[in-house]
Structures are given as C-alpha cells and as structure tokens.
Amino acid sequence: MSIRANDPTISSWLQVKTASDFPIQNIPFGVFLTPDDVITIGTRIGDHAIDLGALHQLGYFEGIPLTDDIFLQDTLNDFISDGKKTWRLVRNRISEIFEASNPKLRDQKKHREAVLFSMSEVEMQLPVQIGDYTDFYSSKEHATNIGKMFRDPENALLPNWLHIPVGYHGRSSTIVPSGTAIKRPKGQTLPKGANQPVFGPSKMVDFELEMAFITTDANAMGESVPVDQAEDHIFGLVLFNDWSARDIQKWEYVPLGPFLAKNFASSISAWIVTLDALEPFRVESPQQKPDPLPYLRHSGNNSFDIHLEAAIETPDGISTIVTKSNFKYMYWSMAQQLAHHTINGCKVNSGDMMGSGTISGTGEESFGSMLELAWQGTKPITLSNGDTRTSIQDQDTVVLKGYCSRNGYRIGFGEVRTRLLPA
Numbered sequence: 001m002s003i004r005a006n007d008p009t010i011s012s013w014l015q016v017k018t019a020s021d022f023p024i025q026n027i028p029f030g031v032f033l034t035p036d037d038v039i040t041i042g043t044r045i046g047d048h049a050i051d052l053g054a055l056h057q058l059g060y061f062e063g064i065p066l067t068d069d070i071f072l073q074d075t076l077n078d079f080i081s082d083g084k085k086t087w088r089l090v091r092n093r094i095s096e097i098f099e100a101s102n103p104k105l106r107d108q109k110k111h112r113e114a115v116l117f118s119m120s121e122v123e124m125q126l127p128v129q130i131g132d133y134t135d136f137y138s139s140k141e142h143a144t145n146i147g148k149m150f151r152d153p154e155n156a157l158l159p160n161w162l163h164i165p166v167g168y169h170g171r172s173s174t175i176v177p178s179g180t181a182i183k184r185p186k187g188q189t190l191p192k193g194a195n196q197p198v199f200g201p202s203k204m205v206d207f208e209l210e211m212a213f214i215t216t217d218a219n220a221m222g223e224s225v226p227v228d229q230a231e232d233h234i235f236g237l238v239l240f241n242d243w244s245a246r247d248i249q250k251w252e253y254v255p256l257g258p259f260l261a262k263n264f265a266s267s268i269s270a271w272i273v274t275l276d277a278l279e280p281f282r283v284e285s286p287q288q289k290p291d292p293l294p295y296l297r298h299s300g301n302n303s304f305d306i307h308l309e310a311a312i313e314t315p316d317g318i319s320t321i322v323t324k325s326n327f328k329y330m331y332w333s334m335a336q337q338l339a340h341h342t343i344n345g346c347k348v349n350s351g352d353m354m355g356s357g358t359i360s361g362t363g364e365e366s367f368g369s370m371l372e373l374a375w376q377g378t379k380p381i382t383l384s385n386g387d388t389r390t391s392i393q394d395q396d397t398v399v400l401k402g403y404c405s406r407n408g409y410r411i412g413f414g415e416v417r418t419r420l421l422p423a
C-alpha cells in the first residue's frame with residue numbers, strides 16, 4: 001500500500017526546519033483557536049498552523065466527499081467518523097497543496113493569508129471529544145516492575161497477563177491538552193506502618209510515559225472487531241501522560257483496580273499523528289509466548305518504532321531527561337488491544353481513546369514512571385541542577401516527547417507539557 005503523502009522525497013513551499021517533528025510527510029490533525037478567536041480543525045507543517053476550515057471554504061478539497069462544515073468544528077469526531085478512505089484522501093490532498101512545485105495556494109496571497117498562521121499565534125485545543133477512555137497495561141517490563149514492588153517479586157506477572165491485554169476503564173472528563181496545568185490531588189493513603197488511613201495531598205505524584213490511540217466508530221454493540229481489521233479503525237496516536245498518585249493507588253487499588261489515583265488528570269499532546277503517517281516506521285512486536293488465543297493472533301509488523309522520552313523541568317527552567325523508552329517495547333499491539341476490547345461486543349465510538357499503559361524498556365534508564373525509575377522512593381534520581389526526585393514536586397513541569405526517524409526523515413508528536421500545581 002503506497003500513501004502519496006508519505007513520499008520522503010516531497011518538500012514543501014513552506015519553510016520547515018531540519019529535525020522538525022512536522023515535515024510535509026506528517027500532516028497531523030488538531031483543533032486550534034485562531035488569533036480572531038475562531039475555532040477550527042487544522043494541520044501543521046513546520047511551525048505553520050494551517051486552517052483546514054478556510055482551505056475547504058476556498059475549494060481546495062474539491063472532489064473529496066466532505067460536508068461543508070466538516071472542518072468548522074471544535075472537535076475531530078465527525079471527520080474521524082468519515083473513515084480511513086477519507087482521512088487518506090484529505091492527507092494526500094494537503095500534501096499536494098503544499099508541495100513545493102504546486103503554485104495554486106503558494107502564489108495566491110489572499111488565500112494564503114486566510115489559511116496560514118504561525119504556531120505561536122494559535123491556541124491548541126483538545127483535538128477530540130473523548131467519549132470513553134480505556135487504559136491498558138501492555139508493557140511486560142512495566143507490569144513486571146509493578147508486580148515486584150506491589151506484590152510478589154517471585155511471581156511479578158499475574159497469571160492472566162500473558163493471555164489478556166489487561167486494561168481498565170478510565171474517565172475522559174479530566175483529559176487535558178498539553179499546556180494545561182494540573183493540581184496535586186488529595187485523597188486517602190495508608191502511611192507506612194499505620195493501620196488507619198489519613199487524608200491529605202498525595203505525597204507521590206508520578207507521570208506515566210504512554211501513548212494513546214484514537215478510534216473511529218468501530219462496531220455496533222454486540223459485534224466485535226477482528227484483530228486483522230482493527231487498525232482500520234485507528235485514526236492516529238498522541239503522547240499521553242497518565243498522571244498517577246502512587247500513595248493513593250497503593251491503598252485503593254484492591255480489588256477493583258485504579259480509581260481516584262488515576263482520574264484526577266491525564267495529559268495528551270495536541271496533534272493526532274495518523275496511523276498512515278506512521279506506516280513507514282512499522283516494526284515487529286516482541287515475540288509472544290505462549291501463543292495468544294486465536295482471536296488475538298496476528299502476523300506481520302504490528303508495532304511502530306517511536307522514540308519516547310520524559311523530562312522534568314524544575315522551576316529554575318532547567319530540564320533533565322529522566323528516561324528514554326520506545327513504543328515498540330509494547331507486548332500487546334494496538335490491534336490486539338482493540339480486538340480484545342470489542343470481543344465481548346463492547347461498542348467503540350469515534351473519538352474514544354485507548355492508552356497503552358506505561359511503556360518501560362528492559363534497562364533502568366528506560367523505565368516509564370518515577371515509581372520505577374526511583375524504585376518506590378528507594379533510589380532518588382539526581383537532576384541536572386543537583387536536586388533529587390523520587391516523585392514530581394509542586395511547580396515541576398513534566399514534558400513527554402516522541403518521534404520516529406528513518407532514512408533522514410522524521411515524524412514527531414511534538415510534546416505534552418504539564419506543570420504540577422500545589423494541592
């Protein structure tokens with residue numbers, strides 16, 4: 001399958017810095033507020049924000065079956081509902097419009113002025129209205145680390161883990177875009193050695209280095225999505241910081257799993273990078289042993305080589321990268337997650353979001369949370385300014401970044417940046 005917009009030889013008449021996350025081969029989708037306070041669906045090339053609502057009104061999507069107001073909306077849900085064929089036609093058309101040799105928009109000053117903004121003058125919004133949010137637990141290394149700490153080092157993985165993409169239903173009401181500050185949560189914890197809980201601000205706020213995929217309407221209630229068709233229902237991915245309060249989590253999570261330790265905030269990057277744009281970066285998933293049950297079996301390259309990192313920026317402005325991981329370490333693929341999610345007939349809608357779970361690699365330097373990096377507070381991390389951390393402190397900013405890179409071209413996600421405010 002060849003996707004025109006992914007051709008690495010194409011360059012744009014818009015200026016793009018080398019090593020930009022957003023070359024003309026990316027063409028992500030997002031929602032932004034223009035300087036005139038107009039909300040629109042857009043894309044991005046280099047540091048240029050492109051108003052797709054304006055482009056459509058000017059006739060640039062002629063021949064593609066789109067409703068007149070498809071981009072004049074404050075969420076991408078309806079566009080995502082249009083399906084993969086339409087997403088691909090639109091991405092390919094955007095690529096054509098901005099290709100260096102195409103004069104149509106390039107030489108039309110009035111149109112250019114209506115369509116183009118600088119990234120610094122627009123305000124990014126949450127790209128979709130997230131109806132339902134599910135978080136998986138699909139990194140074997142992460143699940144093993146947590147099992148060692150919270151349960152039994154000898155039997156770190158629970159017996160179901162190698163057979164089921166384990167997950168839980170989260171809440172979408174507190175998912176916020178990059179740049180939105182969050183508050184340290186309060187809650188119940190059981191102090192070490194105590195037999196009665198206390199109430200107060202969490203003392204162990206943590207990030208989780210994750211990615212999340214956004215779905216389209218995948219099925220009717222009662223039907224399931226076969227594993228080999230699941231990717232057709234995935235629109236794209238974002239970076240995902242699944243904020244967690246470890247002390248609240250430890251006290252509350254038995255027997256039904258995460259609750260208030262997780263639903264006070266989760267942060268996503270503002271641009272959804274399509275699965276189509278990630279196509280050139282496919283890689284094999286880790287080998288699965290034992291074989292999963294037939295409904296979860298698939299062949300081919302089902303993962304993506306996406307470099308991930310997390311940094312802590314202290315109030316003095318000094319930033320320290322505390323971990324480097326990769327999306328390809330995920331044991332369960334997105335296709336398996338979606339097939340499993342719907343195998344019982346659970347309905348998945350346009351704009352639903354599925355978190356990968358914390359993505360840890362094998363080495364200590366690739367663990368995806370402070371809980372693991374500082375091993376439950378026993379091994380503090382030293383930052384560039386000499387401070388130490390076992391968890392995130394008030395006024396720290398956590399920044400997650402992610403990108404793919406191959407043969408000199410790079411497709412990135414930008415960042416998700418979140419400051420933690422006091423309780």
Ligand code: MN
Pocket residue numbers: 135208210242355357358
């Ligand atoms: Mn999580």
